[in-house]
Amino acid sequence: MIKVGLLGCGTVGGGVIQLLRANAAYIAARVGAPIDVARVLVRDPAKERVAELDRARLTTDPEAVLGDASLDVIVEVMGGVDPARAHLTRAIEAGKQIVTANKMLLALHGSELLERSQKRGVDLAFEGAVGGGIPVIRVLRDALASDTIAGLAGIVNGTSNYILTRMRQDGLSFEAALAEAQQKGYAEADPSLDVDGGDAAHKLVVLAMLAFGARLDGVSVATEGIRGVSPIDHAFAERFGYLVKHLAIAKHRAAGLELRVHPALVAKDSPLANINGVLNAISIEGRALGPCLLSGRGAGDLPTAVSVVADLVDVAIAKKGGVAGLATRAIRLAPAILAPMGDVEARYYFRFSVYDRPGVLARITGALGERGVSIEQLVQQGRGTTDVPVDVVMLTHEAKESAVQAALTAIGASDDVAKPPRMIRVH
Amino acid sequence: MIKVGLLGCGTVGGGVIQLLRANAAYIAARVGAPIDVARVLVRDPAKERVAELDRARLTTDPEAVLGDASLDVIVEVMGGVDPARAHLTRAIEAGKQIVTANKMLLALHGSELLERSQKRGVDLAFEGAVGGGIPVIRVLRDALASDTIAGLAGIVNGTSNYILTRMRQDGLSFEAALAEAQQKGYAEADPSLDVDGGDAAHKLVVLAMLAFGARLDGVSVATEGIRGVSPIDHAFAERFGYLVKHLAIAKHRAAGLELRVHPALVAKDSPLANINGVLNAISIEGRALGPCLLSGRGAGDLPTAVSVVADLVDVAIAKKGGVAGLATRAIRLAPAILAPMGDVEARYYFRFSVYDRPGVLARITGALGERGVSIEQLVQQGRGTTDVPVDVVMLTHEAKESAVQAALTAIGASDDVAKPPRMIRVH
Numbered sequence: 001m002i003k004v005g006l007l008g009c010g011t012v013g014g015g016v017i018q019l020l021r022a023n024a025a026y027i028a029a030r031v032g033a034p035i036d037v038a039r040v041l042v043r044d045p046a047k048e049r050v051a052e053l054d055r056a057r058l059t060t061d062p063e064a065v066l067g068d069a070s071l072d073v074i075v076e077v078m079g080g081v082d083p084a085r086a087h088l089t090r091a092i093e094a095g096k097q098i099v100t101a102n103k104m105l106l107a108l109h110g111s112e113l114l115e116r117s118q119k120r121g122v123d124l125a126f127e128g129a130v131g132g133g134i135p136v137i138r139v140l141r142d143a144l145a146s147d148t149i150a151g152l153a154g155i156v157n158g159t160s161n162y163i164l165t166r167m168r169q170d171g172l173s174f175e176a177a178l179a180e181a182q183q184k185g186y187a188e189a190d191p192s193l194d195v196d197g198g199d200a201a202h203k204l205v206v207l208a209m210l211a212f213g214a215r216l217d218g219v220s221v222a223t224e225g226i227r228g229v230s231p232i233d234h235a236f237a238e239r240f241g242y243l244v245k246h247l248a249i250a251k252h253r254a255a256g257l258e259l260r261v262h263p264a265l266v267a268k269d270s271p272l273a274n275i276n277g278v279l280n281a282i283s284i285e286g287r288a289l290g291p292c293l294l295s296g297r298g299a300g301d302l303p304t305a306v307s308v309v310a311d312l313v314d315v316a317i318a319k320k321g322g323v324a325g326l327a328t329r330a331i332r333l334a335p336a337i338l339a340p341m342g343d344v345e346a347r348y349y350f351r352f353s354v355y356d357r358p359g360v361l362a363r364i365t366g367a368l369g370e371r372g373v374s375i376e377q378l379v380q381q382g383r384g385t386t387d388v389p390v391d392v393v394m395l396t397h398e399a400k401e402s403a404v405q406a407a408l409t410a411i412g413a414s415d416d417v418a419k420p421p422r423m424i425r426v427h
Numbered sequence: 428m429i430k431v432g433l434l435g436c437g438t439v440g441g442g443v444i445q446l447l448r449a450n451a452a453y454i455a456a457r458v459g460a461p462i463d464v465a466r467v468l469v470r471d472p473a474k475e476r477v478a479e480l481d482r483a484r485l486t487t488d489p490e491a492v493l494g495d496a497s498l499d500v501i502v503e504v505m506g507g508v509d510p511a512r513a514h515l516t517r518a519i520e521a522g523k524q525i526v527t528a529n530k531m532l533l534a535l536h537g538s539e540l541l542e543r544s545q546k547r548g549v550d551l552a553f554e555g556a557v558g559g560g561i562p563v564i565r566v567l568r569d570a571l572a573s574d575t576i577a578g579l580a581g582i583v584n585g586t587s588n589y590i591l592t593r594m595r596q597d598g599l600s601f602e603a604a605l606a607e608a609q610q611k612g613y614a615e616a617d618p619s620l621d622v623d624g625g626d627a628a629h630k631l632v633v634l635a636m637l638a639f640g641a642r643l644d645g646v647s648v649a650t651e652g653i654r655g656v657s658p659i660d661h662a663f664a665e666r667f668g669y670l671v672k673h674l675a676i677a678k679h680r681a682a683g684l685e686l687r688v689h690p691a692l693v694a695k696d697s698p699l700a701n702i703n704g705v706l707n708a709i710s711i712e713g714r715a716l717g718p719c720l721l722s723g724r725g726a727g728d729l730p731t732a733v734s735v736v737a738d739l740v741d742v743a744i745a746k747k748g749g750v751a752g753l754a755t756r757a758i759r760l761a762p763a764i765l766a767p768m769g770d771v772e773a774r775y776y777f778r779f780s781v782y783d784r785p786g787v788l789a790r791i792t793g794a795l796g797e798r799g800v801s802i803e804q805l806v807q808q809g810r811g812t813t814d815v816p817v818d819v820v821m822l823t824h825e826a827k828e829s830a831v832q833a834a835l836t837a838i839g840a841s842d843d844v845a846k847p848p849r850m851i852r853v854h
Contacts (some may be wrong), residue, residue, distance in 0.1 A: 015715075019573040019574070019715060022573075023573045026572070026757070026759065029759070030757035035770065127570070133713070134719060135562075135569075135570035135719075138566075139562050139565075141739070142565065143562035143734070143737045144733065145450075145457060145552070145732050146446040146447070146449075146453075146737060147446070148448045204812065269701055269703070270701065274696055274697065274700060276696070288442075288729040288730070289723065289724065289733045290723060290724040290729075290730055291723055291724070292560065292721070292723035292724075293721070293722040295719065296716065296720065297719075300717075302715040302716070306574050307570070310569060310573060317704070317754075318748075320750075321745075321750030321753065322749065322750075323744070323748030323749075326744060327457075330456055402735060410464035
């Protein structure tokens with residue numbers, strides 16, 4: 001018998017209990033012993049929960065779970081940094097095997113928790129933290145055991161992807177698409193963690209920690225959300241052969257790790273382009289493997305629960321086989337240098353709201369050109385006047401971020417434009 | 428020290444040796460012991476090989492490998508059914524951990540070898556057999572440990588996908604695209620196993636065995652290759668919003684397992700549509716997980732070697748931890764009933780080469796209609812005459828395969844058409 005303490009029993013926790021029950025015989029055969037969820041920490045024991053749960057096992061007292069020496073595994077699906085961090089720290093020190101789906105905790109304290117687990121000789125598994133049911137953590141950790149990762153790029157926030165998809169497919173405004181997402185339960189009442197990119201940044205840190213063996217706890221990721229993307233950007237992107245997606249990007253470069261989260265133009269015929277609605281996808285570039293894409297449902301109770309249970313089965317097998325901690329010990333973590341955002345090189349999409357005055361395009365392209373930013377394509381939509389601005393859109397050749405930022409600042413400060421220029425990087 | 432005997436040392440075997448050497452320290456940390464390729468069975472010891480290989484370990488005598496009691500793992504990358512089958516059977520009986528990348532062997536004798544391994548308490552790992560470096564076997568086996576699979580569909584033959592991609596993108600004929608693939612090394616001198624679908628059928632059997640826990644050794648899969656697809660089919664498919672892809676499809680249905688390999692129309696905005704060139708992709712539908720897509724390089728020495736080494740690391744860890752056989756023992760295999768191909772229900776694309784005679788379309792649609800096959804769209808390309816045929820293309824509503832086959836046979840036998848009708852199923 002493998003005895004489990006479950007911290008939290010919301011939608012994911014409920015899904016875990018359901019899946020464990022539905023697949024009990026198979027899982028027992030796989031582990032070599034049945035898995036028993038012996039204790040469940042909840043906030044409100046009176047709340048309606050999954051039918052499979054024996055209510056006598058519920059407790060509101062963390063001590064009843066963390067102090068129970070008979071438990072083999074602690075599964076944390078309560079979310080948030082505190083008190084999850086303290087609970088897991090204590091469980092690791094007590095020699096429990098750990099499963100967590102807590103991306104925010106891992107982004108802020110993942111390396112610390114991993115290294116603590118390594119010292120204590122226990123496993124810390126966290127497939128559920130990124131990409132819901134997409135087995136990307138497993139792939140980075142196990143399948144690519146003999147490869148090194150050059151980079152990865154992912155659509156890791158389902159809410160943002162849903163909103164961008166609806167804007168593109170039906171011309172909705174950001175606000176209308178967000179309201180629809182909220183109404184369908186795809187976005188929270190306060191959507192900022194999703195639409196401003198914070199959630200994607202957390203997931204990127206977890207992915208990069210594993211992909212590059214880098215200590216990244218609490219690192220600051222250059223992050224832009226999708227609030228600035230307007231329907232007209234989708235229309236222009238499509239005209240150039242691209243779609244607008246919200247990407248989390250990590251690259252291993254000689255100068256350091258490049259970590260960034262922002263909207264990006266993705267070529268229409270690339271695999272990431274067809275990841276629509278609430279789907280997530282992560283594209284990994286292995287040096288030996290080449291490109292590899294994983295996609296699926298990035299959120300939701302059951303997909304995430306599938307990942308949590310897969311982890312639970314893994315750590316239970318290791319516990320049963322007396323090899324607890326071995327898989328986690330193999331994760332190498334070293335200090336990482338982050339490359340400054342200004343050093344990023346990419347192609348860029350610009351949209352300027354321009355007053356149609358003599359010499360205006362010459363001044364704008366001049367401001368770009370003198371900083372080494374050269375234009376590949378330029379489209380002016382209709383004609384403006386000296387008082388009514390018109391959209392001018394450009395696609396650049398490869399350029400340096402710092403030069404682009406300097407040029408946009410200069411152009412934005414001029415009288416030629418009606419509002420700050422809009423910039424989207426091309427992936 | 429984990430001692431390995433390698434059967435075969437072609438491109439994949441050479442890749443395995445390179446990767447083991449390049450990642451020796453990391454792999455040793457992961458396994459808890461270094462991995463040593465102690466014996467290598469080859470046909471020609473004089474042949475030029477990877478520099479990393481100590482030539483003193485080469486042998487042409489299977490006995491020198493299979494009879495070596497000191498070996499812990501046998502890695503089979505020689506290919507073919509005989510003598511690989513006998514070698515692996517012997518190695519299993521001797522209690523070795525097994526890694527193989529041999530899809531043909533597994534399609535014909537995989538269940539037998541798996542059950543033999545289960546009895547003997549050893550692991551049989553075979554990630555390299557399907558999808559090159561795409562970790563689909565691992566995902567089916569581990570990540571979905573708590574889910575059941577409703578179905579899967581894959582682009583699993585890189586040669587066929589390359590040819591179809593070139594035909595579509597540049598209007599090449601099948602013959603020209605095949606010649607180009609051969610010249611680039613993507614197709615064999617005898618391409619029949621690839622372009623006639625046999626290779627995809629082998630891979631499908633391996634995937635379905637694992638996805639559905641089904642004993643499928645030597646099962647007959649309804650298989651069509653891509654020789655019959657012409658550039659005009661690509662053009663019409665695009666007009667309808669589809670692309671032509673070569674798919675391997677497995678579905679779990681109440682009546683039995685549906686296994687089929689054939690060209691198919693795939694919606695342009697679906698994830699499989701953007702899998703171009705030699706890339707492979709497998710789309711899995713988990714009952715709890717929902718849809719999940721994995722894509723990447725389906726062949727090539729290094730991608731496949733990445734998978735073989737990942738398997739080798741897994742079985743070495745299990746050996747070292749004293750839990751050899753546990754992962755393999757969890758694979759459940761039961762007899763399977765195959766659903767007859769005639770029971771398949773799908774939408775269909777038809778292309779008829781029709782003489783433009785009075786009443787001809789009425790006769791064709793009548794032959795379809797009286798068997799319950801109804802037309803959703805119909806396009807006639809230009810005008811023919813009573814002697815010069817013209818292409819008439821149709822897309823049907825959902826229909827039954829047996830009815831479609833009967834109607835096409837009847838129409839093909841009539842004087843109204845110049846040649847047998849062309850049919851492609853819609854996915």
